[in-house]
């Protein structure tokens with residue numbers, strides 16, 4: 001067995017859900033099981049010998065399965081970015097797809113989307129949007145708040161809020177417009193995918209690559225998440241440069257599910273997001289019928305609490321790029337289509353330093369969310385489930401309270417505990433949607449948080465401590 005190649009054999013791994021999952025919980029068959037490593041070539045089978053050995057397309061596959069390739073990159077992409085998997089399934093995906101009809105996309109939007117034309121520019125922040133009362137599934141609960149770039153040309157991103165108050169029952173979804181980075185914020189979410197079952201809780205994220213079919217279930221109540229839709233090339237790990245081979249997000253902590261399948265023949269619905277619209281196809285069975293698969297194009301999860309931050313151990317506040325979990329690069333080196341950055345628990349030890357984020361203007365556009373705890377630059381008004389947008393070149397930085405505390409406090413080592421904020425940072429301006437602009441949670445007075453930053457300048461008093 002090659003070191004980066006996983007062959008997971010299990011006697012039977014069928015996706016069970018709802019009541020049947022509960023009844024059989026003791027049998028471990030339901031527990032999501034994973035293989036470790038980022039970007040590996042994995043192989044996994046839910047029935048013994050379902051995977052052909054040493055070839056992809058035998059004349060006949062074992063168990064009467066169909067072989068099918070899913071290409072996440074052009075065939076000819078360079079080795080480092082070449083992504084594809086081979087799926088051995090009960091039916092080919094053409095049988096999970098009939099005629100499509102357009103359906104209501106509710107609050108789902110796609111770039112380019114210029115619903116912000118009448119909204120003045122400005123720094124923006126929203127309080128958490130309450131969980132809706134109505135029963136909505138993953139597909140109905142995606143509410144776009146910003147879009148950037150152009151999905152058709154495969155550049156840019158969208159930031160969505162996600163509210164899930166009901167499981168998808170005989171309903172499935174895939175997104176042709178981009179890969180989905182799902183950041184759990186409240187309660188767990190179970191994603192039953194073509195490749196196997198992934199479960200995430202607040203503090204964890206998962207990536208569903210473009211085109212992968214899945215449905216979602218609830219585990220412990222209505223779930224809320226943030227979602228970044230990446231229209232461009234896939235997220236990957238950033239180069240660590242002089243940091244070396246370890247720390248930040250370590251590859252072994254990324255987890256990909258083992259194969260699991262449904263052999264379920266009931267009228268079902270397949271929803272597809274394609275070209276910014278939502279389509280529905282009625283099908284006669286579950287499309288999650290992949291009994292075995294191998295390759296490097298597959299969903300995965302990551303626990304953000306495994307991120308090992310590296311920071312200033314003497315003085316000054318480094319650029320937040322040191323906290324990049326994953327990056328979706330563009331063709332221009334160092335200029336990401338999207339950087340996914342976190343602000344986790346960590347020690348602050350820098351001496352003679354203004355420790356919170358500095359005041360800042362940025363060519364990149366910064367969408368931020370708070371999973372739990374307090375963000376050091378914004379102790380007031382930025383609450384878990386809330387979000388903010390500091391767009392291209394718009395100034396921002398610590399609020400008055402953070403400035404006062406950080407400028408005057410004793411600089412002994414301090415641990416920021418129980419906190420997890422994140423940023424979707426993109427090279428493109430982010431356009432807010434009408435939905436976001438009309439939310440009552442939009443904080444009209446956000447910019448007042450900088451009101452009390454008074455002039456301290458005095459040409460006759462050089463010593464800042466002498467006042």
Ligand SMILES: O=C(O)Cc1cc(O)ccc1O
Nearest residue numbers: 319320357358360366377396
């Ligand atoms: O709060 C922000 O705006 C994000 C951010 C964090 C940081 O540590 C440095 C710069 C920056 O933009």
Ligand SMILES: [Fe+2]
Nearest residue numbers: 360362366390
């Ligand atoms: Fe910033």
